[in-house]
Amino acid sequence: MRRSLLPLGLMLALAACQPASPPNATAPAAPTDFIYAELDIADLQARMQAGELDSRRLTQAYLDRIAAVDKAGPQLNAVIELNPDALKEAALRDVERRANAVRGPLHGIPVLLKDNIDAVPMATSAGSLALKDFRPGRDAFLVRRLREAGAVILGKANLSEWANFRSSHSTSGWSGRGGQTRNPYALDRNPCGSSSGSAVAVSANLAAVSVGTETDGSILCPAAINGVVGLKPTVGLVSRQGILPISHSQDTAGPIARTVADAALLLGVLAGRDPADAATTNAAWNTTLDYGARLTPGALKGARIGVLRSKAAIHPDAAAALEGAIQVMREAGAIVVDAEIPTDGQWSADELELMLYEFKHGLERYLAERNAPLTTLTQLIGYNEQYRLSEMPHFGQDLFERANAKGGLGESAYIAARSRARRLAGPEGIDAALKAQQLDVLIAPTTGPAWLTDHKAGDHFPGAGYGAAAVAGYPSLTVPAGHSDGLPLGIVFMGPAWSEARLIALGYDYEQRTRARKPPEYWPTLPPRAARR
Structure with missing residues (x-):
């Protein structure tokens, strides 16, 4: 699975580096009431336009919410760093609003960024202690676009360290710098990764929206497991400049939101x-x-x-959610038929091979161009060995080591693997499935319910329905679709390249008919069904 400064205070930062244990209580670890809970961008804009709210007050409210819920209360560990200029940025957006110079639908809206995206003046660490003091001197391209659109950069979200590409036995949501991010529906359950903090923060109303990144599942999986919307765009719709890379063939940033409407506005x-x-x-x-x-x-x-029924085997409750989604779509007038990707899974070995080659090449280029304190994969491997107790208390770095042994991108093994993976997942995979029955989209369960976080054994990942879109570089959208013993489930919509608008339209119609999202209740562990609201 490739799910993939104003510090919060020295004591909090030190505490965040250690995975905290969830409380033993059987009642929910209830957060303080939040006046802006579940409001979408349109609601917030309407209040600001009416003079009932301004960006500075909204930003302060989210900062207070982070202090109460992320660092205290349930201790979600979703936010790794706050932007020291957030309130200043919000105040400037308010000045512009009073001057009738609103820049667009994101004007004054607080946004969290995954901690592998450059945003001045914060660190870009990918969750690694090796880069905890690394502060690139300029914003990523997408961050510049956010600022130009009037968004307020609230801070950085925790992630699976190195976007879950350090070890094949990793625990999603854990990083050396940020500690273990927790699932807000049951604190002992995993949030999936690697955009763990980005999804948890939105689900827990720590920000209006967030930006995640994906190589294979890093937006889709945490979004589904944390009961929110996640959209992975076509590779090339969103610039990767200023983002720590894994694979230039598959990497992309994308929106995570509580509604399809907010995801659409952020994607724009x-x-x-x-x-x-x-x-x-x-x-x-x-x-x-x-x-x-x-x-x-x-x-x-x-x-x-087209329904990819083979993916229903992920989990019985995921299969039930899929059947429910099919019924909703048919009642809405859709023509729903069974479909299959003829090459399903045949790209797996080639996908890993191309990632191993591209990771070393892209990472070292990124670090060298920004004068990072460590600029080679060899140095990072050495750092992890030197500080093994803090960086590798739970799992090692076998993927780092395998990537470091690879040669350049001119090697025939890499070229062949890249060609096969894209062809099998794209033209001979999704495209072939769509063409066979003149389909608009394919749907499947996004993944199963969240598993127990297990630092000893690593992730107990149940499987996923989105892999073809990730490898092909095609878009995919996950929308809440139900629950399994209180844990969220999602449905993924996949289409051909550049079909984001169509996926958004279909996902929005489905969302409006189901309203399947339920806010989290922050149970320490899953309670008996009778105890849940």
Whole structure:
């Protein structure tokens, strides 16, 4: 699974580096009431427009919420660092609003970023203590777009260290710098990764929206498991400049939100051509970025939807959620048929091979260009060995070591693996499945319910329905679809390259008909069903 400064205080920072134990109480670890809980961007904008709220008050409210819920109370460990300029940025957005200079739908809206995205003046550490003091001197391209759109950068979210590409036996949501992020539905359950903090923070109302990154499942899995919406765009719709890489073939940033509407608004800001990222100059690049215009009821009527029933084997409750989704879509007028990806899973070995090659090449280039304190994978491996007690208390670095042994990107083994993986997942995979029955999209369970966090054995990952889209570089959207003993489940929509607008339209219509998201209750562990509201 490749799920993939103003410190919070020295004592909090030190505490965050150790995985905290959930309380033993049987009642929920209830957070303080939050006046802006579950409000979407449109609601917040309406209140600011009416003068009932301003960005500075909203930003302060989220900062207070983080202190009460993330660092105290349930201790979610979703936020790894706060932006010391957040209140100043919010105050400037308020000045602009009073001058009738609102920049767009994200004006004054607080946004969290995954801690592998450059944003001045904060560190970009990928959760590693080796980079805890590394502060790049300029924003990532997508961060510049957020600032230009009037968004307030609230801070950085914790993640699975190195985007879950350090060890094949890792525990998702854990990093040496940030500690263990917890699932807000049951604190002893895993949040999935690698955008763990980004998804948990949105689910727990620590921010309006967040930005995650994905190589294979790093947006989709944590979004589904934490009961929110996650959208992985086509590779090349969002610039990767200023983001710590794993694989330039599959990496992309994307939105995580509580609603499809908010994900669409955020995507419209993130997307943009960037000369520094050749993938965004693709001739087929989608220039229709007003995704909010696709938020209309009735999109499911007449849509041809293919069901990947083989993915129902992930978990019985995931299968039940899939059947429920099929019924909703048929009642909405969709034509739903069984489908299959003829090459399903045949790309797995090639995907890992291309990642091992691309990780070393991309990472070392990123670090060298920014004068990082460590600039080679060999140095990072040495750091982890030197500080084994803090960096490797739970799992090792076998993926680092395997990647470090690879040669350059001109080697035939890499070229062949990359070609096969993209072909099998894309033209001979998703495209073939869609073409066989003239389908608009494919759907499947996103993944199963959250598993118990287990630092000794690592992740107990149940499987996923989104892998083909990740390897092909195609878009995918997960939307809440139900629960398994109180733990969220999601449905994934997958389409051909550049089909974000269509996925958003279908996902929005499905979301409005189901309203499946339920806010978390912060149980220490799953209680008996009778105890749950």
